[in-house]
Amino acid sequence: NGKPVSLSVEGDTPLLWVLRDELNLTGSKFGCGIGRCGACTVHIDGQAQRSCMTPVSTIENRNVVTIEGLAENDELHAVQKAWLELDVPQCGYCQAGQIMSVVDLLKRVPNPSDKDIDELHNNICRCGTYPRIRKAIHRAAELQGGKS
């Protein structure tokens, strides 16, 4: 999140557990541990990655952004705003990962069609907020003015 961090942990420790247990950044969630659900999604050098599958040894000197670092100062990101506007969360556990994935998706495809969303967005939401997620992705694209 823009601050250099140096700590000593074993290299095979997944980034997720370093964030959560060592750095107390608990916004990224543990859901499956095998990269399937996406609740742990963070940005590494700007790209969405499953942090539960990323050994911390592979990210030395790289820039990691978590959900806690997404808003700039107090200004929420367009995706967060869209999420609030459409009242997306239910239990909310997966939503940090959903949001981090969608921020990256909109960088790659600023104006996604429903088909693009089907192909590119595959995070699991166990509560079934998918209808609102779909709407919120379109709304976030609109808030960003179709720019990545």
Next chain:
Amino acid sequence: MGGSTGLTRNWDFMRQVGAKARQQLIRAAATRLEIPEGRCKTRTGYVVCDAIGAEIPYQDLVAEAAALPAIEEDVPLKDLADHRIVGKAQTGVGAKDIVTGRAKYGIDTKRDGMRYAAIARSPILNGTVKSFDASEAKKIDGVLDVFEIKGPKPNEPYQILASGVAVVATSTWKAFKGRQALKIKWEPGPNAEDSSDKFWAENKSLLSTKGQVVVDDGAFDEAMGEAKTHITHTYEVPFANHAPLEPQNCYAHVQEDRCHIIVPTQSPSGASRSANAVTGIPRENIHVEMTRVGGGFGRRLSTDYVAEACMVSKHTGWPIQLQWSREDDVKNDFYRPAGTHEMHAGLDGNNKITAWSQRLASASKHYRRPNVLDENLWKPELYSDDFPRRIIENLRLEYHHNAIGVPRGSWRAPAHTANAFVIQSFLDEIAHETGQDFLSLSLELYGEERELEYGNHGGPTFNPGRLARLLKFVAQEIDYKTPRKEGRGVGLATHFTFGGYGAHAIEVTVDDGSLSIERIVAAIDCGFAVHPSAVDAQLQGGTVDGLSTALGLEITVKEGRIQQSNFHDYPLARIAEFPSRFETHILPYDDIPTGVGEMGIPSAAPALTNAIFAATGKRIRRLPILEQLRVGG
């Protein structure tokens, strides 16, 4: 909370609390202004007296109002139409904390001196630890302690689900790594031969004999004897895992005379009971803190993870955060019960249904529950007053229990998910086989609005006319009457669940075994919608849950072991499986709110399988669906 009761049980009570607080504020303002209470009223955060132009914000009156004696007698309630918050669109509480990653779930708990624990549980149902070698695990830096956890004896009530070996470490990852390094020999125990194949075969053989007749209205045998047409079909509903996205976890600090629990649970009282059972500490000295919950769906009505955390904390003396992995959660659950339903109907010369029976062999939810007699195991499986009770006069419900060693429990809308699938499918089959239209046949059966006695949870009455209204509505929205081209079809279904009413109309195409859901129309009648955005969310989520589970989810057993382990072989549906034409409707009825958490699920699966039949002529009588489309074509 469970059974969609959070709102209904508290509605009148909470309205009185709100009304009394408002009256108390008025009283405080009137006292200060030295005028009669009757001259004051409230307006968005203020007590006002227009006659003297006074306007006092609530916040200035709180201390004075709190110092007044509490109002004992009930006070008049606001008219529902005058509410500014109740019944109006609101954003979910805590939504901003969620989207910024600040919301705290159980898994986020951190306390001074806290250690992390993981447990290797028996992979075999009712298996026990024969011996274990912890030498490799203890070599891992950060692993602090390794010891055995004793599970319940077979057939005893579950305090925890399984025997195992606990590993305590300085971080979650180290606890997981330590667990992986354990070498454990398991004693297989009495259920090592249990398998799904055996379960389904046993159900079949149970159903070849007479079971326990639990409802026997009218003269079923005579009516069947006189019937001109007889229809029989058998349906199977599998075990299902709850799979809340936050794996089970619990913080426990057990001390000499007290115990502190921090836990994401649906049952804080259950948490306290579990802690008491394991530690012997009196419940008044057990402090339970609840966090935000990363999904429950009924799984978190059980508190086995609390008992486990207490065992580990008691053994070590440390404050413990117990963490389950996804694999732990898939393999150790109180699963949705599986069952085989044999359905019979008899129709007279005018194609009127005159006799109906449901014969069920299932793994009862109440297996190994304390204080449940064998003769009552049917009760959570067949809700005796469900449709078509009191509508079809000659009706028989019959039950067989299958005592497979798979633990089972309450899975969102419990038996309604199975029974709605079975009953709405069977009704569709009857309609097709006797040349009737499903909608007309259904509407005729539900009939006019009237209150029927309903003694199960969600009663005391059931109004089938409200189902008719919903079914007509969704049928019209989806343009049910218009014929679709080959390979495309519409299915309908409706169900009464725990006091509320739901219906679905689903349109699909099936092309060479590949299924696409083209459109979903879902409707709920929950009486009065207190929080419309949340009601709508529950209807969407329930629909997704019902369809996701029906499409691809099944827990199976082989050699006493649960075969699934994570989302690769327990594939919860993703966004691509749901269409952008996903429409939800709240149909207001009266001023009495019902629960909403479970009404969106039961009719979703049968609407989908009825649609698949309409599109292809292929009847799905066993869940989950997808494998059959792929294999059978």
